[in-house]
Each structure stands twice: as structure tokens, then as C-alpha cells.
Amino acid sequence: xxxxxxxxxxxxxxxxxxxxxxxxxxxxxxxxxxxxxxxxxxxxxxxxxxxxxxxxxxxxxxxxxxxxxxxxxxxxxxxxxxxxxxxxxxxxxxxxxxxxxxxxxxxxxxxxxxxxxxxxxxxxxxxxxxxxxxxxxxxxxxxxxxxxxxxxxxxxxxxxxxxxxxxxxxxxxxxxxxxxxxxxxxxxxxxxxxxxxxxxxxx
Amino acid sequence: xxxxxxxxxxxxxxxxxxxxxxxxxxxxxxxxxxxxxxxxxxxxxxxxxxxxxxxxxxxxxxxxxxxxxxxxxxxxxxxxxxxxxxxxxxxxxxxxxxxxxxxxxxxxxxxxxxxxxxxxxxxxxxxxxxxxxxxxxxxxxxxxxxxxxxxxxxxxxxxxxxxxxxx
Numbered sequence: 328x329x330x331x332x333x334x335x336x337x338x339x340x341x342x343x344x345x346x347x348x349x350x351x352x353x354x355x356x357x358x359x360x361x362x363x364x365x366x367x368x369x370x371x372x373x374x375x376x377x378x379x380x381x382x383x384x385x386x387x388x389x390x391x392x393x394x395x396x397x398x399x400x401x402x403x404x405x406x407x408x409x410x411x412x413x414x415x416x417x418x419x420x421x422x423x424x425x426x427x428x429x430x431x432x433x434x435x436x437x438x439x440x441x442x443x444x445x446x447x448x449x450x451x452x453x454x455x456x457x458x459x460x461x462x463x464x465x466x467x468x469x470x471x472x473x474x475x476x477x478x479x480x481x482x483x484x485x486x487x488x489x490x491x492x493x494x495x496x497x498x499x500x501x502x503x504x505x506x507x508x509x510x511x512x513x514x515x516x517x518x519x520x521x522x523x524x525x526x527x528x529x530x
Numbered sequence: 531x532x533x534x535x536x537x538x539x540x541x542x543x544x545x546x547x548x549x550x551x552x553x554x555x556x557x558x559x560x561x562x563x564x565x566x567x568x569x570x571x572x573x574x575x576x577x578x579x580x581x582x583x584x585x586x587x588x589x590x591x592x593x594x595x596x597x598x599x600x601x602x603x604x605x606x607x608x609x610x611x612x613x614x615x616x617x618x619x620x621x622x623x624x625x626x627x628x629x630x631x632x633x634x635x636x637x638x639x640x641x642x643x644x645x646x647x648x649x650x651x652x653x654x655x656x657x658x659x660x661x662x663x664x665x666x667x668x669x670x671x672x673x674x675x676x677x678x679x680x681x682x683x684x685x686x687x688x689x690x691x692x693x694x695x696x697x
Contacts, residue, residue, distance in 0.1 A: 402615065448694045460554070467645050497558075513631075
């Protein structure tokens with residue numbers, strides 16, 4: 328925690344710089360989560376806010392956090408740079424441009440969808456969005472399967488998918504998954520542990 | 531759907547999901563329970579979110595906007611911002627938790643179940659949108675484009691152009 332503790336006393340940069348840097352990312356990182364993470368990594372390394380190992384350590388931790396993991400990582404980066412102000416500035420910087428664009432586009436989309444001539448193009452756009460969802464599910468499946476025994480993980484995946492179709496209650500399926508893991512930890516604990524990185528949690 | 535219900539739904543979907551579209555299955559289930567046209571609503575929300583900068587999870591803000599206008603979007607934003615704050619207590623407990631076999635097992639099982647449910651939800655979206663040749667072709671194009679890491683805006687422009695030419 329040496330760097331983090333130090334950062335609370337001596338900011339690595341003013342909060343305004345954190346805000347501006349993340350606002351730039353919020354405006355330009357088209358392409359979803361991976362594009363945003365890549366831009367944040369470049370920012371942290373270029374400004375020497377974090378080392379590569381620290382960035383990865385924070386990335387892993389934010390992946391474990393519920394919700395949008397990028398926001399969790401922005402909180403950690405902002406705090407490292409200049410404490411609570413940095414956290415707020417990072418979140419505001421990333422979210423304000425993205426959200427403004429999102430709401431304006433949603434308004435425009437709703438407006439256009441009222442026109443009969445727009446129905447076919449919007450139907451095509453909806454088809455494209457469904458394809459994107461399939462693609463993201465495939466990418467997520469590939470990522471999660473990479474470090475684990477494929478056959479065992481696939482069988483469990485198919486079990487959960489069957490439960491999902493049968494029960495049609497996502498929350499119940501997730502509850503069953505957690506309960507099974509707590510009862511049979513040896514079956515589910517198959518992700519290899521990463522080597523210690525010397526990141527922010529190291530004494 | 532009331533604003534309170536919308537807030538609770540987005541918050542719950544976020545607390546259980548782990549970024550990206552992992553909140554989609556819970557969101558779809560809750561929208562269906564509320565009597566809304568879940569698949570149509572989600573498809574149009576995803577279409578908008580795919581062409582905006584920032585995380586994919588912002589599709590929830592679009593859902594909020596379509597359900598309850600600007601107030602719905604603001605409620606969804608609030609519900610989106612709360613769960614990531616949990617990273618702070620999690621950071622303190624991290625080293626202890628990661629040594630617990632049951633914690634690691636539960637995290638992996640939860641991730642696997644979320645991906646399985648996401649596959650089902652995505653399949654349902656495909657069934658809803660691929661009702662004709664154009665829809666089916668766009669689903670295939672969207673899948674291939676994103677797997678090839680093409681920018682989503684390219685797919686959006688392609689779909690609009692093809693749709694306009696066909697109509």
C-alpha cells in the first residue's frame with residue numbers, strides 16, 4: 328500500500344488533470360470496454376501514475392467487483408493519483424461525455440423510429456446489435472475458458488445453460504451456481520492463481 | 531415500470547453482473563416480468579449503446595431512457611455508479627478472500643453461469659431480430675464484424691445503408 332498511502336498525502340497530479348484525461352477517454356473510446364481499458368493503460372503509463380504491474384493488479388481487482396469493471400478501475404486510478412477528489416474527477420471525466428452522447432443518441436433514435444420509412448433500416452440495425460451481442464458472448468466464453476480445463480468447464484457451462492432454459496429465472500440460476508460452488512469448491516476452483524505482481528496491495 | 535422499480539432492476543442487474551453485457555440476462559428477465567417487450571427494448575438499446583463511446587454497460591442508460599425518458603436515464607446512471615464503489619472494501623479484503631478456495635470457486639461459478647445466461651439471452655435477441663432474410667444477414671454480419679474487431683460504428687452504418695437500400 329506504499330504508493331496508495333503516499334498518494335493520499337502527495338497527489339501525483341491535480342484533480343483537474345485527472346478529469347481532463349478521463350474526459351478525453353470518455354469522448355474517444357469507441358469500441359466498448361477493451362478500447363477504454365487500452366486507453367486507460369496508455370494514460371497511466373504515459374503520465375507515470377501507475378506501473379504496468381500496478382495497472383494489471385487494479386485491473387484484476389476491478390474485474391472482481393460487481394458492476395461495470397471500468398468504473399471500478401477508474402475509482403482505483405483516481406484514488407492513486409489524488410485521493411477522493413481523483414476518484415470523483417475520474418468518474419465524472421469518463422462518464423459525462425459518454426453519457427451525454429448516449430442520451431442524445433437515444434433521443435435521436437427514438438425520434439427517427441417514429442417515421443415509417445425508418446422501420447426497415449432500424450430493423451437492420453437491431454439485427455446488427457443482436458449479432459454484436461452474440462459476438463460479445465462468444466468473446467466472453469473464450470476468455471473465461473482460456474485458463475481452465477476445457478471439458479470440465481464446458482460441461483458446467485452446459486449445465487448452467489440448461490438450467491437457464493429450463494427455469495427461465497437468471498437470478499435463481501446464479502444462486503444455484505454459487506450454492507454448488509460453495510458445496511463443491513474442488514469442482515469449481517479451476518482458475519490458476521496469478522503470480523504476485525508487487526502491485527498496490529503488496530506491503 | 532416505476533422509477534423505483536427501474537432503479538432496483540438496474541442496480542440488481544449490475545450487482546450480479548460483472549461488466550459488459552453480463553447484466554443482460556437479469557435485465558431481460560426483469561423487463562419481461564414488468565410486462566415490457568424485453569427483446570425489442572434491449573435490441574434498440576444495444577443498437578444505440580454500440581455507437582457511443584465508453585463501456586458497453588451504458589446500454590442500461592438507454593434502457594432507462596426508453597422506459598422512462600430522461601428521468602429513467604438518470605435513475606439508471608445512479609444505479610450504474612453504485613456497485614463499482616464496492617471495489618474499495620473489496621481491495622481491503624482482497625488478499626484474504628483470494629486465498630479462500632470457496633470464494634474463488636463461487637466467483638468462477640458465477641462468471642460461468644453469467645456467460646451461459648448471456649448466451650441464452652443473446653440467442654433470444656437473435657430469434658427476435660432474425661425474422662426475415664435482412665435480419666438474419668445483419669445478425670451474421672454483426673457477429674463476424676465484432677469477432678474481427680471491426681469498429682461497431684462500421685456495423686451500424688452498414689446496417690443503416692443496407693436497410694435504406696432494401697426499403
